[in-house]
Structure formats: C-alpha cells, structure tokens
Amino acid sequence: MALSIFMLILILGSTISARKDLDRLINGEAAQFMQFPHQVYYLKYITKTGWVHPCGGSIISKRIILTAAHCVSDKFKYLLIFLGKTNLDNEYEKGQQCFLLGRSRVIIHEEFDGHTLLNDIALIKMRYDIKFSEFIQPASLPMEELDYVNQTAVVSGWGSIIHDYNPKLHVGTKQLHHLNVTIISNEVCKKLVQEMVPAKPFTEAFICHRPTNGSPCNGDSGGPLILLDGSRTLVGITSHGVRGCDRYSPGIYTRISSYLGWIAKYENDTNFKR
Helix, strand or coil: CECCHHHHHHHHCCHHHHCCCCCCCECCEECCCCCCCCEEEEEEEECCCEEECCCEEEECCCCEEEECHHHCCCCCCEEEEEECCCECCCCCCCCCEEEEEEHHHEEECCCCCCCCCCCCCEEEECCCCCCCCCCCCCCECCCCCCCCCCCEEEEEECCCCCCCCCHHHCCCCCECEEEEEEEECHHHHHHHHHHHCCCCCCCCCEEEECCECEECCCCCCCCEEEECCCCCEEEEEEEEECCCCCCCCCEEEEEHHHHHHHHHHHHCCCCCCC
16 A cells, blocks of 8 residues: 555654654675665554664565565564655655555565575565656566675665664764675675584575674664675675674575566466465
C-alpha cells in the first residue's frame, strides 16, 4: 500500500526524529541526493517495541527488494519501506515513495542459519509495481561466472558510526553514508577470517572486502554492495563482520551471484499472494 506523506506522519508520529541510534558507516562519507537510487530504508513494527530501523535493502526490479535474512527473521508485523530516501530528517524529500507491507510479503532463504549467518538473504515482494524515476532505480544483478576480485565497490547505509556494542554510545546522523572498498578473493578472505576466528564457517556464497579504515556496522545490514564502475551492479548484501564492526577485519557480504536461481524462482512465481 502506497502512503501519502500525511498518512506517513500519522503512522510514525515522531519515530524517525526521535531515533538516536540511526548512525552511519564507520569512516564513511555523506551521500549526495539521488546518488544511490537503488537504496532502500525501512522500519519494522514489533508489537512490544513499536517502529524500529533494523537494516537497509536494494531494489532489483519493479516488485523485488533484497535484504539480509537476519534483519527480518523475527516476529514483526509490518514493514514501512522508503524508496528514494537520503535524509531521514526531510519528511518531504523530493521523489520519495513509501509503502506499508505485512509480514507475509517477506521470503527468507529456506536454509538461512541465524547462528552462522549462512544464506543470509531475504526477499521483499512488493504488492504493486514500484514507479521508477530519476530518484528511484533498480540495481543490476551480477554475472554468475565473475568473482569481481580486486574491483572497487561501494557499501551504503544508515548504520552505526562507532565500533562499540553499547548502543548508548552510538552517535546518530540521519544522512545516508557510503564507503568505498576493494573486493578480495574468497581464498584470501577465508584465511584472514579463520586466523581471527578459527571455528567460523566460511562458504563460497560469501563475498568480502579488504580490511580498511572503515566498516559497515549496526544498521547497515541488508544494504547494497555495488560496483563503483557506473553499472550499479549489486554484488553483495551487507551481512556481518568477523568481530562486529571491526574496521581492520574483512567485511562479509552475501554473494548475490550464488542466489540468482533462488531470486528468479520467487520473482517469477505467479502463485505468490498479491
């Protein structure tokens, strides 16, 4: 269901402006308006806590948004999805669209493991077509046969700025941020990861960025890892870090090319409830 700005304000009240843990990528930069038209911001409604911002997502078609499974695996009731959003303080941001969806619109990968974060991918199927514009555009899916090693990519989101597990120490900002990273091979990533956490499971369905002076953090999960070559190719979904938000360890993402068949299965499913 598409929502007018007036209805949105009635639903949210002061939820967005009152949030103090809507922070940003560690050492990221502020995004420009319209810089990431594929980026999705969403809130979920949980009966006991109200509206919370768990994660981000990526538009890949008129009906499909991809996010991380761990973001939507709990018992929430509704999702409030914002498209074309950059600044959360701007309720009247030009070109934005907003939709309210029920829990039944979310499909979590059947083999998702919340402990190991294997198969950390979920799909949100819109009830109606997204209206594309200069403000809202889909990302492109990657080629299955390419590994994208050594290519520069960009991760974006509204996640935490401080590497700390105490949310009271988070420094909030309402502006979408982004961080450029370099993709490394799974062989190199696995070695780095298991040097730090020897027992951690590692799969070819991961894709990693090289340790750098920056990192995605809490609130960035589910968001896009996009090639920085102008193609807007979505190569990963922000999943997790080796040691939380440690900026000196590899960032681990769900490799989109490993799930192209799974995505197509639900994208083309005419039996999926409207």
